[in-house]
Each structure stands twice: as structure tokens, then as C-alpha cells.
Amino acid sequence: MLFCPVCGKGIPPPAPSGLVWKHAGAKRPQGRELHNPELAAALASTTAFSQAEWDAFGIKQLRTDDFVRVSGDAPAYCRPVAGAGRQVNRLVCQTCR
Numbered sequence: 109m110l111f112c113p114v115c116g117k118g119i120p121p122p123a124p125s126g127l128v129w130k131h132a133g134a135k136r137p138q139g140r141e142l143h144n145p146e147l148a149a150a151l152a153s154t155t156a157f158s159q160a161e162w163d164a165f166g167i168k169q170l171r172t173d174d175f176v177r178v179s180g181d182a183p184a185y186c187r188p189v190a191g192a193g194r195q196v197n198r199l200v201c202q203t204c205r
């Protein structure tokens with residue numbers, strides 16, 4: 109949990125950008141599965157994308173509890189890293205913004 113440096117209130121983590129992913133193991137994680145064959149195939153070889161590469165997948169409103177089953181014979185899952193790749197200048201709460 110992050111906290112507003114001005115008033116000390118808790119701030120929800122920023123939404124994931126989709127540009128950076130992490131491996132989440134071979135067991136199906138909790139959350140919402142994204143069904144995108146292009147992304148599933150790409151995650152078999154990389155966990156980082158440029159903005160242009162990410163935009164080409166056409167995924168909107170990515171959430172922190174989303175996950176993807178990586179293409180391949182063995183089960184493997186990836187999740188987006190929250191906020192990664194997005195410029196966060198000053199992380200303060202809605203009230204103090």
C-alpha cells in the first residue's frame with residue numbers, strides 16, 4: 109500500500125501499463141484471465157514491451173488482477189506489473205492532487 113505524502117491517506121496502486129510483466133508460476137492465479145493469443149505468444153519470449161508493441165495488442169483497461177496463460181505446452185502464467193513503464197511524477201491522493 110502506498111500513502112499520500114501530503115495527508116497520509118492510503119492510495120490504491122496505479123493501474124498496470126501493460127509494458128512490463130512478471131512470471132506468476134505454473135498454477136492458475138486468482139483474477140481475470142485475458143484471452144489474447146498474440147500477447148500469450150509474445151510473453152513466451154519476453155516480459156517487456158514498447159508502447160507501440162503494447163498498443164498493437166489492442167487491450168484496454170488492464171487491471172492489476174489480470175493474468176495471461178503463456179503459449180506453450182507447460183502451463184505458465186504472467187501478470188502485469190502495477191504502474192511499471194508509466195511516468196509517475198508525484199503520487200498524491202485524489203484530494204491533494
Ligand SMILES: [Zn+2]
Binds near residue numbers: 116200204
Ligand atoms: Zn492526500
